[in-house]
Amino acid sequence: SQQGEEDPQALSIQEGENATMNCSYKTSINNLQWYRQNSGRGLVHLILIRSNEREKHSGRLRVTLDTSKKSSSLLITASRAADTASYFCATDDTGANSKLTFGKGITLSVRP
């Protein structure tokens, strides 16, 4: 069963612009994680935000979490062509034996 739903499904922007991706989920969580996947490769962990945190930064990445709305957003600032990839949110659900549940992903294309 899939918990996280990302929005939009696909996003195309110009290099230098900001990219905002959203994730909604249904049940209570311990944490929410964002991953990146380049074509034909494994996933790379980007950032983990715990349920008692509201915002986290890592380099050009900013993640917010609103547990009242059961939603998270990932902002990539000053995008680069190398940011072109699929992005997934994954929830660590309470009561789920700490398994991660992944969304279907967002395809981000950054045009040079």
Place this chain on the structure above:
Amino acid sequence: DGGITQSPKYLFRKEGQNVTLSCEQNLNHDAMYWYRQDPGQGLRLIYYSQIVNDFQKGDIAEGYSVSREKKESFPLTVTSAQKNPTAFYLCASSIRQGNQPQHFGDGTRLSIL
């Protein structure tokens, strides 16, 4: 360099054949996972293991089997009972289960001959 190694990168299965996908990690992680990725479906959990000699079924375990005889190794066997095995298989590990990021291998793409 520490990491997770999956092999082979590409694998072909004949009708009625069992095939085994290898996953090895040198990160000294306790927990390991197998996921299946289909186009437009995201990742679905097949099996996971929190510690050596222990593993649990995930959401789509039917037609698959695993073993965890060593901390470093978590092989996945796709049996002939799995009628639609064509997919991208990803192995991951984490220090322990729960509240931890997962580290992924580069996957094995399995196709039917």
